[in-house]
Amino acid sequence: MNPNRRALLTAVARTGVVVGRAGAVVARIGTAVARTGTVVALTAAAGCDAGGTSDPVTPKPTLSAHAGMGGPASPPPSFSVSEVSQSYFNTPSKNIYCYLDDSAVRCDIVKATFLWPDKPAACELDWGGAVRLGNGKARVLCHGDTLIGTSKETLAYGTGVRSGSVECDSASTGLTCKDLDSGSGFTLSQARYRIF
Structure with missing residues (x-):
């Protein structure tokens, strides 16, 4: 596959945005999915060379509650990550509350x-409203308790916290939590969640 085409497909997969030749946003994949309820093949985004040929692209299935969220993304270079043994924290919106240990x-x-x-x-308690990443695997929880209101620390946008x-x-x-050893994790926001 052409390296430029591979870079374009990687950018589309990570951001959900297709950009035209002049740099204008052509489509937002998440918006198209939200409006139509279907995934639209954006073959034009992969592009054809001057000879009219293109390499076939086989999409990979993902576990996602909402398309367009993107996958696990590395933090930007200026991302500040603190090392802790454990932490109760919330997002600046005060919509997500977490407990992290090693x-x-x-x-x-x-x-x-x-x-x-x-x-x-099999779930006789509350379902959803919480996700957990442990033993290298993320999942939605069946739970009878809550972390809401338990934290005193806000994890500012552009920062991270790591334990083990x-x-x-x-x-x-949104908030993305991942196991650096297994690569598994989740992304959570008011509009969507994604387990990877």
């Missing part, structure tokens, strides 16, 4: 505008 992180959300997956029959191999990064677009 082996796991759990985050609860106050208000979500997305739908959680269907409640499993577990790191959470705060951005205005």
